[in-house]
Amino acid sequence: MSAIRKNTWFMACLYILVFFLLAEWLTPVMTLTSTGHKTLFLVFIVLGLLMALFKVPWTISGPVKLLYIVWFIVHVYTDAFFFSKDAIAFVWSDMQINSQALFSQNWAQTTDIFRTVLFFALLWMAVYLIHYWVSFRLSIFLFYFFTVLFIAVLDTFSPYTGNTAIIRIMVIGLLLAGLLHLARWTERHHIELSGDKIAASVIPLFLAIAGTTAVALYLPKAGPVWPDPVPFITSFSSQAGSGTGGNSVGRIGYGVDDSQLGGSFIGDSSPVFTAEVDDGQYWKVESKDIYTSKGWELTQNVGDVAVYENGDFIKTDFVPGEAGEEDTAVITMDQNFPFVLYPYGTESIQMADSPNYQYDAADQRIETFQQGNVFEPQSYEISYSEPSFSLTALRATAPENLAELPASLDRFLQLPDELPQRVRDLAIEITSSATTVYDKTRAVERYFSNGSFEYSQLDIPVPEEGQDYVDQFLFETQRGYCDNFSTSMVVLLRSLDIPARWVKGFNEGELLETEGTRDIYQITNNNAHSWVEAYMPGVGWMLFEPTIGFTGSSEVEFDVEVDATDPVEREQPERPNPIEEEDDSAAATTEEDNGPNLWDRAADMWNENKAKILWSAAGLLVLAGVLYKIRQKWLPKVLIPYYRSRGENASTFEKAYLRLLKQLELYGIKRREGQTLKSYASYIDSFFGTSDMTRLTRAYEQAVYGGNPESVDWSELQESWENLINRTSG
Amino acid sequence: MDAKDRLNAVIDNIEKVIIGKRNIAELSIVAMLSHGHVLLEDVPGVGKTMLVRALAKSVGADFKRIQFTPDLLPSDVIGVSIYNPKDMEFHFRPGPIMGNIVLADEINRTSPKTQSSLLEAMEEASVTIDGVTMTIPKPFFVMATQNPIEYEGTYPLPEAQLDRFLLKVKMGYPSSKEEVEVLSRSQLSVPIDELEAVISLDELLHLQEEAKKIKVEDSIKSYIVDLARQTRIDPYVYLGVSPRGSIALMKASQAYAMLKGRNYVTPDDVQYLAKFVFGHRIMLRSEARYDGITAEEITERILAKTRVPVQRLVGQ
Structure with a gap:
């Protein structure tokens, strides 16, 4: 030292x-x-x-x-x-x-x-x-x-x-x-x-x-060439090298601008509000009607604007359920918004400071004002009654009726001209066996649970120039989050001439605690959500949930024997974590698929996880390569106990000596082809300042050239050997 | 006293006379132990004769010297039968070759005929005169000297005859310090006269037998063969080392190992001796001479590129 x-x-x-x-x-x-x-x-x-x-x-x-x-x-x-x-x-x-x-x-x-x-x-x-x-x-x-x-x-x-x-x-x-x-x-x-x-x-x-x-x-910094490596690489490999534009990872949460959908999300568990309700609800903020093939925009100045006050009955597109089933939701905001988050079937709102509620029929948003200024409520109560739908009426929704719908619904049929034909074809294919509008809508909703779609917030690409967001999701990536599912469903429905709109808000959130019949839910940015409302002729607007993990296709039973007035309720599963949910449904699919044969399943698994498997393999290869490259560093730690454990044996010493030669070579002191062990040993010893190598070499020569391996006392030489082996790892 | 000590005593004894040439003394002993002969190539006056005389005295051997001249006849070397008028018979008068240690000085000065008579005697360790074969007493060790062949008035030794020498050694001039020491020692007396024998001839014969028993591992044998084969395929070489050369290298290595106190040969022995054994056995092409490459350099090159065996030979 x-x-x-x-x-x-x-x-x-x-x-x-x-x-x-x-x-x-x-x-x-x-x-x-x-x-x-x-x-x-x-x-x-x-x-x-x-x-x-x-x-x-x-x-x-x-x-x-x-x-x-x-x-x-x-x-x-x-x-x-x-x-x-x-x-x-x-x-x-x-x-x-x-x-x-x-x-x-x-x-x-x-x-x-x-x-x-x-x-x-x-x-x-x-x-x-x-x-x-x-x-x-x-x-x-x-x-x-x-x-x-x-x-x-x-x-x-x-x-x-x-x-x-x-x-x-x-x-x-x-x-x-x-x-x-x-x-x-x-x-x-x-x-x-x-x-x-x-x-x-x-x-x-x-x-x-x-x-x-x-x-x-x-110095000025250039922007990132790769905004985020993982989605970039995956989309690169899955799109066969077509390359992607401005992918970016956003943080999840409620946002106003939906004109450019796509890209990956990472979770954000900062709380938005807590809701005290009887049952978990979907909290609607607004809807949008113009699909631009990249995202959503809103037609300006189309609907009536109505102003209400505390306790007034607010007329929304949804008729509240039966009287006597009213509930009260108590909302406490953690983040402040100038609008109300309201459940389906909202009747009236109550909050301190008596602001005005401005309901805009264009986007169904309820904004809060006080004396003409934007007002951000801290907490409020909403009385609501979940809407119910008559199955008889739903079964009467004949596709012919769609043609007779009022012109005010036309804006919910808008589709971009450049929408690929295969999207329209797919919609017809999915719904070919359904006879009513309601059944067609349900068929589209269920289509996403057929096993080929995957819920994920990561590795989601942004559509490229000239590429349609829905088309990309339906035919290429087949993985995405609520925006992908809900937008796709709206577009599919519209291509069937069923009026539909894209709704933003929050899902029920995470159940914090239960007090009697009252449940307290915590809604965080992770619960920001989007879903679908579709117009059933003769019935009105209904909520649909295409996103897998947020509903199950089996959850709504339509028993023919059941009384026709049986309400079709929007069932909201108490499944706060969509990702876990997705795992469940994936597991369920594989169980069902047990039928075919092993090869098919292996092939499926390969196709689903191709990227993962390839990357893991590449990773393992790199790891193995690195370990091999630096073997000089760790090998001695393995070799010393190994040769110790081999004990007294004539061949042990010879093997150990040859191993030492290899290790020295790895260390960088290579024995030249024509160099004898003796001259190599004296070089090693002069390099390390030891005499161990000469000592070992003399014994080795005696054993090998002298044909006298028994003359070697390995236990005596072991110390010299370990000393040298240890030096080679330095 | 074991073999190493006795041999080193001989070398030490020689060193009393020949200063700074321990390696040459060693090589001479090696050649003697393996029944070989040495060709010393150097200019006159560097102590060649002195070396051989010292060696002879140290082992108590009979020393003879033949000065080769252009007019020397074979009978001058091996002896001649002379008619004795008294008993009317031919009596054999042995030539100077009939000694234990013979110095054949300036061997390339004489005619090939005379050279070959010497070399035959060296190979057979016997001479035949008038149909009678006479064995030369053992041990028999010839140290021939030759002036560097570039000198005028020489008859270069034919290839086949060069092969009969186990080693070819160059003596070289002493360093100035050594030369001063040489001067000091010869100032008062002739050191060679004071030399005493340190081992007997019988002991020497015994050691010759012992040297044959030195272990040569198969991998070492195959290393020797590899080296010899390499000389045969070298582009600069016209004629490579013969199997006799391989044998010579093995025997010399055995003797050298004994000298170093080992009972087995190591690659180091082989490498050390290869240039003395191979040097005169490699005939170079003209290209090598144009490129200024010597047989020694070729040997060095082959040694550097031939893989040294580090393990026992398996499966053969």
Whole structure:
């Protein structure tokens, strides 16, 4: 070990940089998992690094860290004073609970404290590993690489934004790489640098990195060439290289602009409002009528605008259900909107400050005003009664009646001229066996549950120039989220001359708690949703839900024997998590498909997961390649125990020696073709400053050339061999 | 005393006289142990004669010297039957070849006829005169010297006869420091006269037998063969090393291993001796001479590219 590792200032610099790198790991983990007490965890890391820096023996550092962890638990989870009787009792009882849970394999019963301890163990391990890399191997590249990867992955796939983190990591990484390179260089050439000399080499490095960073920050940045790699690559491979334009990943939530649909979404669980209702409801905001083949727009100034006040009966397109079945919904907003989120069958609204409610028939939006100004309500009550539909009436909806509909509904039949013919053909094909308008609509709604469509918020492309959003979904991607399903259904219905419109709002949300008959739902941005309303001749507007995972095709039973007045209710499944739902339905499909044969299923599986399988295979290949490439580094760790376990055997030594030759070659000291073992050995020994290789070689020559393998005492040579093998991994 | 110590005693003894030429002394011993002969190629006055005399004295052997001249006849070498008028019979007068250690000085000065008489004797270890075959006493070791063939008035040795020498060695001038030491030592006395035998002839004969028992692993044998075959296919080589050359290399390696105190041959032995064994056995094409490439360089090249065996030969 040369002087540079003994220079405490130099090592302290390294450890400080390492600390910042570790902190970059901790920050997103803590934010994403909503873990608190970040400072205390950072203190733990500092503690670990400090003790590593000053080479505190593990007999001291171990107990200190354990003590800190126990103190943390007592401090965070109890009010008790550390070392007090209560604190010890608390920790003790918790340990018992956890050990019982672990022994009985009841993982769910382990307490938070247990998880905290695990987290600490992880940090402990991370600190140790990095300490090892920095002080012994003088190399941090692997860890640095994973840090960059980690932040990049989190930035791409989670709400965590790593914009500044990645810059910090870059700077830290450059500094670390420079310092460690200096250390390795001086050691390799056995140069002993004094403190001044080290400073003279390090300061220019700092200045250079500071300078380049400053310039880099100041320079204008080009936009991303690949906005998001995953959807890009998938769409690239699935569209056979046609390439895509401006794909982007949005964050889910309610938005106003729907003119450009498509692109991937990532979840956002920030709450929008809570609703206290008897049953979960779909909360409508508005509808749109013009399909542009890229998205939705609204015809301006077409409908009447009516103004209501608190308690007035608000006339919507839906007739409330029977009197006596009224419910009251209590809405408490977390985000503020200048309009009302209302359930189907809304009768009247009640809120403080008595604003005016302006119902616009064009988009069915109920906006709130107060003295002419936009008003954003904090909470309100809506009384509503779920509409019911007569099955008899629905069965009387003959397609011929569609021609006699009033002209005011024409705008709900609009379709872009460039809509591909195959979409229209598909609509006719789907509904060919249905006789009534209602059955046709249901057939279209059910079409999406036929197993070939997949619910996903990720990897969803934006239609290209000249490509139709619905056409792309129906015939190419067949995967998407509510916008894809609802828009497609509207377009299919319109191509059958059934008036339909695209509705935006929120679904029922997540059931938080139940108080008697009242359920309290939390609606977050994740619950932003879109669905379909279609006009049944003679009946009126009805809600339809084409998005898979939000309804089941079997949920509505139309028993012929049932009284014709049996209401057809919009059943709203209490299935708050659409993604889980999608998994269920996918599982159900595969179970049903058990019939055919193994090959078909394998082929299906291949087709469905082609991209995943290929990427995993590619990933594994790359991993294998990397492992093979760096085998010199890890192989010794495997070889030493292996040859130890082989024991005393004449051939063990020879094999071990040949393995050592290979390992040395990997290390970079290759034996030339015509070089004898003896001259190679003396070169190796002069390189490492040992005499082990000569010693081993003499024994090997005796064994092989002398034909006398029994003369070798492997146990005696093992130490030399291990010494050399270990050096090759450095 | 084991073989290594005894042989090193001989070498140490020689070194008292010949300064800074330990490797040449070693090689001479190697040749002697493996029943071979040495061709020393160098200019006069660098101590060739002294080396051979020292060697002879060290092993207590009978030393003879033949100075080859253009008018030397075969009978001058192997001996002649002379008529004795007293008993009216021919009596054989043995020539200088009938010794244990013979220095054949400037062998390329004499006519091919005389050369071949010497070389036949070397190969057969016996001479035939007037139909009577006489065995040369053992051990029999010839060290021939030749001036570099570029010198005028020489008869180059034919290829077949060169093959009879186990090793060809170049002596070279001593370094200036060594030469000063040579001067100091010869100032007062002739060092060679003070030399004593350190081993007996019987011991030497015994060591010759022992050298044959030195283990040569099959992989080493095949390494030797590989080297020899490489010389035969080299584009610069007109005539490569014969199987006799391969045998020579093996035997020399055995003797060298014994000298180094081992009872087995290593590739290092083979590599060290290859240039002395192969050097005079490789006949170069004219192209090699135009390109300034020597047989030694070709040997070096072959050594560098032929794979050294590091494992036991399996399955043969």
